[in-house]
Amino acid sequence: MADRRRAEIEEKKAKLAELRRARDERKALLASGGTSTQVEAASTSRKDVNDLVESLLGSSSSTRPTSPYPPPGPSRAPSGSHTPLPSAQTGRVTPTPPVPDTPAGRSSRLSNEGSTVDRRGMSNSLAPVDRDLLPSPLLQAVDYIDHSAELYELPAKTARPVVTYSKAVQTSSVSTGTSTDEGGPDADTADHGGSGRETEDEMRKRILEGLEEERKALENELREMKRKEEDRVVSDMPHEERQAVYSNSDFVSFIEESTKIVQRALSDGYDYIRDYTIGIDGAFDDESQRVKRFCAFSDDRWTVGRSITDIDWSPKFHELAVASYNKNPSAVNDPDGIVAVWNLHLLERPEFIFHAPSDVLSVTFSPFHPTLIFGGSYSGQVLLWDTRAKQQPVLKTPLSASGHTYPIYSMKIVGTQNANNLISSSTDGLVCTWLADMLAQPQEALTLTVPSHNKTDEVSITCLDFPDNETATFWVGTEEGSVYQVHRYDRASAKAGLNSAQDEIYRGHAGPVTGLDVHPATGSIDFSDLFLTSSVDWTVKLWRGKAAAAATAAATAAATVARTTTTTSVDKGGSRVSPISSFEASDDYVFDVKWHPHHPAMFATVDGAGKFDLWNLNKDVEVPVVSTQVCDQALNKLAWDRTSTSRKAALGGSDGRLYVYDVAEKLVAPRDSEWIDLQRTIQGLVTVRDAGGGGLSVESPAAPSGRYATR
Numbered sequence: 001m002a003d004r005r006r007a008e009i010e011e012k013k014a015k016l017a018e019l020r021r022a023r024d025e026r027k028a029l030l031a032s033g034g035t036s037t038q039v040e041a042a043s044t045s046r047k048d049v050n051d052l053v054e055s056l057l058g059s060s061s062s063t064r065p066t067s068p069y070p071p072p073g074p075s076r077a078p079s080g081s082h083t084p085l086p087s088a089q090t091g092r093v094t095p096t097p098p099v100p101d102t103p104a105g106r107s108s109r110l111s112n113e114g115s116t117v118d119r120r121g122m123s124n125s126l127a128p129v130d131r132d133l134l135p136s137p138l139l140q141a142v143d144y145i146d147h148s149a150e151l152y153e154l155p156a157k158t159a160r161p162v163v164t165y166s167k168a169v170q171t172s173s174v175s176t177g178t179s180t181d182e183g184g185p186d187a188d189t190a191d192h193g194g195s196g197r198e199t200e201d202e203m204r205k206r207i208l209e210g211l212e213e214e215r216k217a218l219e220n221e222l223r224e225m226k227r228k229e230e231d232r233v234v235s236d237m238p239h240e241e242r243q244a245v246y247s248n249s250d251f252v253s254f255i256e257e258s259t260k261i262v263q264r265a266l267s268d269g270y271d272y273i274r275d276y277t278i279g280i281d282g283a284f285d286d287e288s289q290r291v292k293r294f295c296a297f298s299d300d301r302w303t304v305g306r307s308i309t310d311i312d313w314s315p316k317f318h319e320l321a322v323a324s325y326n327k328n329p330s331a332v333n334d335p336d337g338i339v340a341v342w343n344l345h346l347l348e349r350p351e352f353i354f355h356a357p358s359d360v361l362s363v364t365f366s367p368f369h370p371t372l373i374f375g376g377s378y379s380g381q382v383l384l385w386d387t388r389a390k391q392q393p394v395l396k397t398p399l400s401a402s403g404h405t406y407p408i409y410s411m412k413i414v415g416t417q418n419a420n421n422l423i424s425s426s427t428d429g430l431v432c433t434w435l436a437d438m439l440a441q442p443q444e445a446l447t448l449t450v451p452s453h454n455k456t457d458e459v460s461i462t463c464l465d466f467p468d469n470e471t472a473t474f475w476v477g478t479e480e481g482s483v484y485q486v487h488r489y490d491r492a493s494a495k496a497g498l499n500s501a502q503d504e505i506y507r508g509h510a511g512p513v514t515g516l517d518v519h520p521a522t523g524s525i526d527f528s529d530l531f532l533t534s535s536v537d538w539t540v541k542l543w544r545g546k547a548a549a550a551a552t553a554a555a556t557a558a559a560t561v562a563r564t565t566t567t568t569s570v571d572k573g574g575s576r577v578s579p580i581s582s583f584e585a586s587d588d589y590v591f592d593v594k595w596h597p598h599h600p601a602m603f604a605t606v607d608g609a610g611k612f613d614l615w616n617l618n619k620d621v622e623v624p625v626v627s628t629q630v631c632d633q634a635l636n637k638l639a640w641d642r643t644s645t646s647r648k649a650a651l652g653g654s655d656g657r658l659y660v661y662d663v664a665e666k667l668v669a670p671r672d673s674e675w676i677d678l679q680r681t682i683q684g685l686v687t688v689r690d691a692g693g694g695g696l697s698v699e700s701p702a703a704p705s706g707r708y709a710t711r
Contacts, residue, residue, distance in 0.1 A: 260346060267347040290664040291614065291628045294648060297323075297342040297658040299349055305330050306338070308652030310363045311639040316370030318643050319344040320351065321650050323658050324360035324375055339363055339375055339385060342658055354385040355392055361409050362424075366436065368417050374436075376408025376424055382432075382439055397439045404430060410464045414471045423466075425476065429459040431486065448476070448486060448498050459484065459498065462513055467528040468521035477513030477533055482506060483543065506543055508579045509535035515592040515638075523600050525675040530580075530682070532603055534590040540605055541579035542685070581685045583615065585623050592638040597646045599670045601678045606635035606651055612661060618677040621685065626667065630659055645669065 337356035
């Protein structure tokens, strides 16, 4: 800003220098002319002088030839403006561009007396008049006056304006007209401060007017949209189009998935208004409430008229349980077998429903692929369903002699994530090994036979189980009531198949074996040589493998531990291995038995009377610690969940309902001494058995009519 002001001052100084030079030239001309020039000048008329002045000032039009100044007007420049005032107000002529051979910017006034001009209270002093230019007495008619003045007006200290502009050199053209019209261009320029720009108030007014116009336009648009919405009439969809939408597969899938999510939220049993200041919930404090029902799954469309044949829990999603069902005789148009996946957060209907061409007798989740479900059917087919696919099996084995042709009552997946197999067994004594992604034919097929049988050498397998971390040796239960140890591969001393030596047959049941479960290998002591069996002879029996028992006895003798030798008892005829103990608290067929996954001494049973019994060998070996009447009909299957505490047990009923019971934590949470206590309990049971004269009697007591007869 200072540089620009300095440039303006320099420009004005240059103009003053030019005026002084022109004045000096005129002095020289007057001096050289002498008396003749003065006489000639005296005789010059006033008109000629005026013509000379007009030629010097330029060709600007004038209605008053006697004066180059415009008449005084009412307009005036506002204060604070740097625009030079007209000569009528300041007594100063704004210089015009210089004309060759003439004094540039020279202002003259035809007047006999020089005075200051004072208009509207403004007083401006004229520069001193050069006395050398005073006319001689002969030239009184013409009076030339030179004057020069520089005005500096300092702006008042005011608040910084919102609208700023560049303070450049502002000049106004000299008008010699006589018009006093206030509405002309000069008046407009004066109103805007001579800058041609709008003021702050005018800009604010213009912006407010624009915003007001936009607001009115928006209100009109909203009013128009509201009117259109009110005028719009929703017409009913024709019946044909509605049915087409309802039958669309995408629409049905969307409704199915969305309503499932809503039902999960509605089925959540969490107490949102629970008061945590009143103490711990005492739901399990009472003895009768140590086991309580969590929920019961059933579906009027699919499960009514069917019985549950098998149960399993998902190893990945702990809230999912799968159940297999047999045929519904009254629903001839429905599939013969179904598999239902139930969700603990969706109580009203199953999460998934899968169809099968025959009764599904066994089912299991894949522990390595959580979306895959395997099932064994009554026709002998192995079926594979995928929760990502539709209801039909994605793979199934063919009905051929290369696989099973008899009912498959049991199956299990063994191995690791990268090398695993499905082991299935049927009632014709055939054990097959399958790859999960290839069910066209089995990888291995092993036929189990017993040559000592009277009528047939086939072994009718009803159940099987593998010890933990074991893939080559497993146990099978049969319809004849015997239990066998089976080897999948050839050994150095024997071929693959049953270990059918007379001292390796576990005979103790008087009826078909309905369930078999090997002790889980958890805790400080490995009890994987123990297994439980259930039977229709109303009993549950505890067994120990002969080889493991012999090894335990040898290790005990070597350590010289003072305890009873735990050798395996063989009856007097040398034809069977006796069980360690027999539990006979049930009053009906015992259909299934399962060890608790984490408590070493606890197991559970279900029977034909609808009772759910919990046993703890460290507390009592005669009666269960808790016995719960679940329903009036038989309970066919039992499975513990796969969580870290396994507090929930799923019970499958012959009425098609899947019951889920919650067990109190104090019952299933083991103490550190439970494994040592169980070891002492087993030693005591073996001592009692051996003291009884070679094993427990398996003679079937008198039973009511309808009880399974002993072979």
